[in-house]
Amino acid sequence: MADPSADESGSPAGSVARSLAGPVVPGSLAEIFFAFARVSLMSFGGVLPWARRMLVVEKRWMTAAEFNDILALCQFLPGPNIVNVCAVWGSRVGGLPAVLASLFGLLGPSVALMIAAGALYRAYGAVPELSAALTGLAAAAAGLILSTACQMAEPLVRRRPGPAHVVAAAGFIAVGILRLNLPLVLLVLVPLSIAFAWRRPQRESPDEK
Amino acid sequence: MKSEPGTLVVLFVQFAVLSLFAIGGASTVVPEMQLQMVEIRGWLTDRQFSELYAIAQAAPGPNVMFVALLGHFIAGAPGAIVTTVAMCGPTCFLAYGVSRVFARFRAARLAVAIQAGLVPVTIGLIAASALIIARASDHDWRAVMVTAATFALATWTRVSPLIALAAAAVLGLAGFV
Numbered sequence: 001m002a003d004p005s006a007d008e009s010g011s012p013a014g015s016v017a018r019s020l021a022g023p024v025v026p027g028s029l030a031e032i033f034f035a036f037a038r039v040s041l042m043s044f045g046g047v048l049p050w051a052r053r054m055l056v057v058e059k060r061w062m063t064a065a066e067f068n069d070i071l072a073l074c075q076f077l078p079g080p081n082i083v084n085v086c087a088v089w090g091s092r093v094g095g096l097p098a099v100l101a102s103l104f105g106l107l108g109p110s111v112a113l114m115i116a117a118g119a120l121y122r123a124y125g126a127v128p129e130l131s132a133a134l135t136g137l138a139a140a141a142a143g144l145i146l147s148t149a150c151q152m153a154e155p156l157v158r159r160r161p162g163p164a165h166v167v168a169a170a171g172f173i174a175v176g177i178l179r180l181n182l183p184l185v186l187l188v189l190v191p192l193s194i195a196f197a198w199r200r201p202q203r204e205s206p207d208e209k
Numbered sequence: 210m211k212s213e214p215g216t217l218v219v220l221f222v223q224f225a226v227l228s229l230f231a232i233g234g235a236s237t238v239v240p241e242m243q244l245q246m247v248e249i250r251g252w253l254t255d256r257q258f259s260e261l262y263a264i265a266q267a268a269p270g271p272n273v274m275f276v277a278l279l280g281h282f283i284a285g286a287p288g289a290i291v292t293t294v295a296m297c298g299p300t301c302f303l304a305y306g307v308s309r310v311f312a313r314f315r316a317a318r319l320a321v322a323i324q325a326g327l328v329p330v331t332i333g334l335i336a337a338s339a340l341i342i343a344r345a346s347d348h349d350w351r352a353v354m355v356t357a358a359t360f361a362l363a364t365w366t367r368v369s370p371l372i373a374l375a376a377a378a379v380l381g382l383a384g385f386v
Binding site for chain 2: 046076082083087088091096111122133165175176179182194
């Protein structure tokens with residue numbers, strides 16, 4: 001599959017020109033809806049890179065700096081990041097109608113697709129052939145999330161052992177092995193982790209994936 | 210399929226609360242969903258949970274769509290809509306409100322600390338999600354092999370995850386898993 005960020009890295013001059021040009025205002029709510037619906041239906045394995053490409057490169061509804069700015073804010077906030085990006089961007093560009101248009105575009109077709117997939121699963125999930133294929137699929141999905149976890153942990157593993165390592169290990173054990181209540185675990189771990197980070201400021205690029 | 214209003218209300222409340230604790234995206238609350246839906250309420254089996262998770266991964270769209278699939282399994286189409294709205298609505302309002310208050314996000318020391326502080330927590334939770342999904346998916350050594358192979362492909366090559374998913378489904382169909 002094509003790398004959605006591929007065509008930006010090539011021409012620094014082009015991206016400078018783009019950022020100087022400033023963001024374009026979306027033409028209509030329908031345009032917003034269809035742009036997000038398209039992103040949602042063509043993005044396999046994570047929407048953010050495709051949403052970024054659409055917003056920053058294709059439609060130029062946001063500058064690259066603006067996108068990073070909004071994403072950084074959204075990574076603070078709980079909930080799906082892409083949904084929060086829609087809320088923040090929509091509110092800046094056209095208020096509540098723009099927020100709703102982007103969210104209906106992003107989520108509507110996907111929910112319909114999930115309902116169709118769910119209905120098929122309920123009807124045929126126990127058919128031996130499909131059940132066998134799903135067993136393989138589920139095993140592969142486990143490998144994918146394992147890979148995500150390891151890739152996220154890599155920068156941490158490279159650092160000298162410190163409080164961050166303890167926090168990550170504690171979160172894993174408390175939620176994954178002891179199966180403690182998530183809100184409880186977060187209410188303890190998040191303030192602790194922020195306090196550690198406050199005492200020992202670490203330069204970490206939020207853009208790094 | 211229990212589509213009575215009571216189930217929808219429970220689903221809504223559960224996912225709305227869950228969404229407020231979904232730091233670092235929807236993947237971090239997978240263990241809590243499994244705990245609530247499978248272990249506590251018994252609405253579906255561990256195997257069904259992992260299969261639905263896999264279907265959501267193979268489909269296009271935001272990762273959060275897993276909740277729509279769960280909602281559908283538990284309470285039909287209304288369930289899918291209720292879980293999606295509950296998972297996205299409250300945090301959406303929060304983001305909307307916060308962005309109104311802070312016109313521009315600044316890299317103040319506290320902001321940097323919060324961001325840096327959330328990273329290790331997220332890592333621990335995603336790892337826990339991986340464990341929960343792997344435990345539910347890997348019934349025998351052949352499934353473990355598929356998990357390991359997919360892990361290796363996704364970690365050390367640029368092969369599309371979709372190809373790995375498709376190959377694993379075909380292996381399963383052929384009776385290897």
